[in-house]
Amino acid sequence: MKLLLDSTRCQGYGLCQEPAPELIDLDEWGYAQVLLSDVPAQGAGAAEAAVAACPNSALRLVK
């Protein structure tokens, strides 16, 4: 599973980071940075939560 960020959609809400701190970091301006785009099986739930948390649909998971 791949976690993809469309950086043209990321508005820096920062809501994605809390449910998936091992997959996503926020930079000093608040924009999301994907740390691990190849999501391991045990991270699937966190990745899905991060995708769902973004108010602007900037994140998606691709099988």
Next chain:
Amino acid sequence: MTGVHSLLPEGQPGLLVSPVFGAEPHRGAEDLARYLATGGYTPLSSRDRLLDRIAGLGLRGRGGAGFPAAVKLRAVRDAPGRPVVVANGEEGEPGSVKDRWLLRHRPHLVLDGLRLAEALTGAGHGCVYLSDPLTEQAVRNALAERPTALRVDVVRTHPAYVAGEESAVVRRIDGGPALPTAKPPRPFEAGVGGAPTLVANVETLARIALMHACPDAAAAVAAAHLVTLSGPGGTDAALVEAPAGTRLKALADLCGHGTAEAVLLGGLFGGLYGPGWTDLPLDHDRLKAAGAALGCGALHFLRPQDCPVATAAEATAYLAAQSARQCGVCVSGTGALAGALTAVARGEAGEDPAEKLDRWSRQLPGRGACGLLDAAARIVATLLTHFPDRIGARHGSGCPACTHVVADDGRRFTVTVP
């Protein structure tokens, strides 16, 4: 006045000169009769043979990324749907002139390459994408007299740094703004109208046409490069075709830049290189191994009185101004890099400006929808690598070259098309 020179061995076919007509570069636009006399528009008897030749000789794309041309052609050919092929003549790098020169002077060579790319991929139609009015006129004249009946549209855009990025090209041809989109999908998967799309730099297409017309010289044609050389403000500039492996010193000597202290490579994309640049070879892989990048082949030389900090400050300020402003991280990142370098140049940086510049240069690459942010980060990273002693809090107060750093319009890097 930008010069035009060929460094190819006498008699070797090239893009600037045709041995058929002697050793002088083309003047004016090459018309159909003259192009046919060089072996142009010869029927393609075997698609596989030409594609194998392109693959075997390792032709790289000339837009900047240096991706293997055959891999891209095969990916477009094999993707589901009827492909579209695009000749990308929108030369966004201010320090590069090769693409506009080719389309203005040898439009048939590019259109012939587009015709071959159509055949190699099984495309239904083609498109020439550009912004320069003189270029457009030359292309339209050539299309009117061209001997093939394939449909080719001309799509015009406004000139901008990102307008030639392949996803921006697709978006513009589809009627939108010429701004990059997030990947995936890449154009080879879903491009113009959703069809698999080959977006090929015009020099790449010209090389394919010449490799088809001159099979005996194909290896040398695939290996040669068009490069644009210049100094600050577009001075002592030249468009040159040179064999692969040519030392950068030999190129610099052609237009009086042999004593340069540093060079900015790949337009604004390949970063700065300090002492030692003279021994670098004109070669994608060897430049990459040396921590540099050839990009579109534009080389900007810094005279001994030019400061790398001033150059980097204006380059990053230009990139910040040219940001498509779609990605927040690009707006913030390029703004921070340019702001910090300008502060160093003015002697207004706080303590240890190198620390945050270093952090940003590692943190920002790969995070925008296109490569603009990567270009700005690479300029900063290479400035820190090659000129670490210039990034001090007090640099600007003692540097005469840094006192006038203001321009964000790219004027330092802009070269006039010969």
